[in-house]
Amino acid sequence: MMDIAQTLTTEAPTALQLALLTHNARTWSDEEASLRAALARDPRRSHALRSLGLIASGRGFVAESVLWFRAALEADPTAPQACTDLGIALRQQGMAEESVWYFERAAQLAPDDAALQLRALLSRATRLDEQGRSAEALAAFEAATQRHPDSADAWAALGQIQRFVNQLDSAAVSFQRALQIEPERLELIDLFATTLRELQRHGDAAVVLDHLLRLDPERPELPGRLMHNKLDAVDWTALDQLNQHIEAAINHNELAARPFILLACSNAPELQLRCARQHAVRITPQSQQILPNLVVGGGERLRIGYVSGEFRHHAVAVLLTGVLEHHDRSRFEIVAFDTAAGDASALRRRIEAAVDVVALRGLDTAAAIDAVRSRHIDILVDLNGFSGAARHDLFAGRAAPIQVNYLGYPGTTGLDAIDYILADRIVIPPSAHAHYSEQVVYLPDCYQPNDTQRVIATEPSRRSQIGVPDDAFVFCCMNHVFKVLPAMFDIWMRLLQQVSGSVLMLYSDNLETQDNLRAEAAARGVEPERLIFGGPMGADHHLARLRLCDLFLDSWPYNAHTSGSDALWAGLPVLSCTGDTFASRVGSSLLHAVGLPELATDSFAAYEAMALRLATEPALLADVRQRLAANRDGAPLFDIERYTRNLEAAYTSMAARAREGLAPAPFSVALPA
Secondary structure (H helix, E strand, O other), rough: OHHHHHOOOOOOHHHHHHHHHHHHOOOOHHHHHHHHHHHHHOOOOHHHHHHHHHHHHHHHOHHHHHHHHHHHHHHOOOOOHHHHHHHHHHOOOOOHHHHHHHHHHHHHHOOHHHHHHHHHHHHHHHHHHHHHOHHHHHHHHHEEEEEOOHHHHHHHHHHHHHHHHHHHHHHHHHHHHHHHHHOOOOOHHHEEEHHHHOOHHHHHHHHHHHHHHHHHHOOHHHHHHHHHHHHHHHOOOOOOHHHHHHHHHHHHOOOOOHHHHHHHOOOOOOHHHHHHHHHHHHHHHHHHHOOOOOOOOOOOEEEEEEEEEOOOOOOOHHHHHHHHHHHOOOOOEEEOOOOOOOOHHHHHHHHHOOEEEEOOOOOOEEEEEHHHHOOOEEEEEEEOOOOOOOOOOHOOOOOOOOEEEEOOOOOOOOEEEEOOEEEEEOEEEEOHHHHOOOEEOOOOOOOOOOOOOOOOOOOOOOOOHHHOOOOOOOOOOOOOOHHHOOOOOOOOOHHHOOOOOOEEEEEOOOOHHHHHHHOOOOOOOOOOHEEEEEEEOOHHHHHHHHOOEEEEEEOOOOOOOOOHHHHHHOOOOEEEOOOOOOOOOOOHHHHHHHHOOHHHEHHHHHHHHHHOOOOHHHHHHHHHHHHHHHHOOOOOOHHHHHHHHHHHHHHHHHHHHHHOOOOOEEEEOOOOO
16 A cells, blocks of 8 residues: 555645654554555544544653644534543643643634633633742633532632632632542542641541542552541540551551551551652662762762751751750861751741751752752761651752751651661660661760740740649640640640649630530540640740649650650640550650659550549649759750761761761761760
């Protein structure tokens, strides 16, 4: 059969000529061969041209499909479907502006076709959004819903732009409207749940996620997201069953949860490692690049880079800022790589005064790695792990010769590219090394630094200012509510029953959560009004509030971290229960480092017994408070100079091993002389 190219005159459409040349360069299917035969008989047969375009698009040959669709449109310039096909293909090829023109042309050619009219509106609105013209995009999406009120796509698109401009209440309404039209749209259900969480409507989000889990049980991370929302809402119904489901799924290598939520609901370090490795596998392939091997520099100063999205008023910065200020500049060059937006807080100003801050926000992987490598960083420190504005791609792409997991995430990353984790012998006992993908480096006192510039305000100075009775024994737990599990809450309620007139202060400003906690108290025979809630306030005033309490009851298995050292700094004793995971051993580490090891119990029974003694034996509690006050200024927990020298010794040893050509290995920093 004569090739179709031989039948074309010099006036043949250029798009068709190019499509034929491109098509001839690859193997055809039988269907494509039949369509080519039809075109040999009539090169302007638009149906065959369109079919070849659809086949090319389906096989991933997008550039070729554009040529076929252009040829189909030139064969029949008044065909709305040809315009739509070309618009879709152009969009896939990244030619967004031209794609909008063809969608709008299709709408002009078929004024009675509602679907084409809607597509034109949505494509124009989407383009405005991509150009950063958010107000115009919002108006365009609103117009689409007004003209097509029965379109789930229109309402969903409006919800997305409303989320982007932080109109979360309106976004929730839009997603709900879309789901009323198409209730089985799984992605819309997911978006609706996400928006509800952003609104802190955790109970509603949990209901929606539970529904989604029934519809799509294989959706990655969904059980863990449901767990997180249930814990935030204090919806403890069927919690054990959900936890067992998550554990079983992870053990079957299913992506059932993000590693972070396991800190709150699992006391199994081996499960946390398995979950972290599952996520590391997802992270690494996109980030791996063929880059030259890096070596530690030979200069007099080691270059240390800290990577975090929390160089702002945040718990991580509360702990780390003193270290940044105390680093020995004659021996170390320090850079803070900021993955988020920062803020205007006093902590941020101190950080900027102490170190160079380099913005990574918005940079793609290659640009971010180049930003690190261009500064010849020797040791890159991950302060996020599986939390916050993490940049795992930097570490998976090996942006520095030595890479360290430190401080911000109390667990393993599962990333082979992270060489070390900084710890102490309490948070990671020697017997637990196998549960960490990183090599364990022991600091001699406590893994956690503390900023000793924290000011304690003079107000509040009276219990009446925080809603607490003057004559009550005040238990408190100022951890985030998602750390509170039923087993520990049971103990707290028994303590309230046994200690006459006592109250429990918890940290929450969410009315739904507060109502649910009061209901749980009532179900355990405790008057709901004995639960008192304290919400966010300035750090100095929060420390003053802690001074008005009698005993901090730690959560389990996710202990108090910054909130624990806050309490100890304010002179408030912390009672903790030690588990098997890093997160469940932080309380013990803090207490040993401040000279109160007896408050680090090893079982629920011992925890409850010690809490009852401290609440009913005033002399015992007074002795503990007196020793805490006496120890505070001299204890290793609050000796930032000593801590920074130990941290620098750890970095120096890591670099020395690398310079000697030795692989990362566990080691301990020697006790200071």
